Amino acid sequence: GENVEQHPSTLSVQEGDSAVIKCTYSDSASNYFPWYKQELGKGPQLIIDIRSNVGEKKDQRIAVTLNKTAKHFSLHITETQPEDSAVYFCAAIEPPSNTGKLIFGQGTTLQVKP
Amino acid sequence: DAGVTQSPTHLIKTRGQQVTLRCSPKSGHDTVSWYQQALGQGPQFIFQYYEEEERQRGNFPDRFSGHQFPNYSSELNVNALLLGDSALYLCASKEQGRETQYFGPGTRLLVL
Numbered sequence: 001g002e003n004v005e006q007h008p009s010t011l012s013v014q015e016g017d018s019a020v021i022k023c024t025y026s027d028s029a030s031n032y033f034p035w036y037k038q039e040l041g042k043g044p045q046l047i048i049d050i051r052s053n054v055g056e057k058k059d060q061r062i063a064v065t066l067n068k069t070a071k072h073f074s075l076h077i078t079e080t081q082p083e084d085s086a087v088y089f090c091a092a093i094e095p096p097s098n099t100g101k102l103i104f105g106q107g108t109t110l111q112v113k114p
Numbered sequence: 115d116a117g118v119t120q121s122p123t124h125l126i127k128t129r130g131q132q133v134t135l136r137c138s139p140k141s142g143h144d145t146v147s148w149y150q151q152a153l154g155q156g157p158q159f160i161f162q163y164y165e166e167e168e169r170q171r172g173n174f175p176d177r178f179s180g181h182q183f184p185n186y187s188s189e190l191n192v193n194a195l196l197l198g199d200s201a202l203y204l205c206a207s208k209e210q211g212r213e214t215q216y217f218g219p220g221t222r223l224l225v226l
Contacts, residue, residue: 034213036217049214102149102215
């Protein structure tokens with residue numbers, strides 16, 4: 001089955017700096033990759049997603065890039081703010097995509113220092 | 115427009131007991147999935163319900179069962195609770211045929 005590896009496990013940046021989180025997946029047939037932000041005591045919140053027919057997607061300060069050949073995808077957050085501090089999870093949908101079964105990475109704890 | 119809701123928010127049980135968790139999907143969604151999130155880990159897929167049937171199952175024992183009602187809401191039942199069942203249980207909903215899933219706030223289960 002699909003396996004997703006995520007790194008780093010923790011990331012500390014200064015406010016205003018950029019943050020990058022990287023994930024790799026194992027099944028080349030995976031075609032949907034969401035990113036979730038989870039704050040303490042809350043459920044995961046979808047922040048951006050990308051499908052395999054697109055190489056990059058951007059939404060304000062957040063962008064995701066996908067390299068299908070290398071089977072890795074990354075989350076980029078620019079101009080970080082203290083409210084960006086949270087745990088971030090990448091995920092890949094296990095093929096076939098109509099199963100709706102998401103396989104998650106282990107998570108990255110992002111700390112943005114004021 | 116209400117998002118995914120779950121009840122209760124917290125629950126404490128003892129080993130061997132049974133528990134039922136509830137989920138109401140986001141308006142317009144007909145497919146519900148359940149995930150287990152242990153402390154410090156990513157969510158793990160338990161199963162998915164669509165048209166009141168279990169459509170897909172993860173690597174969880176038969177002690178974990180579920181149900182979906184005609185209004186698309188869902189229940190997760192866990193029998194013969196073990197200490198290792200202590201976790202955050204998350205419900206996610208989506209429209210059938212689409213990939214995007216939205217999560218609820220979760221139910222924190224503690225088994226003593």
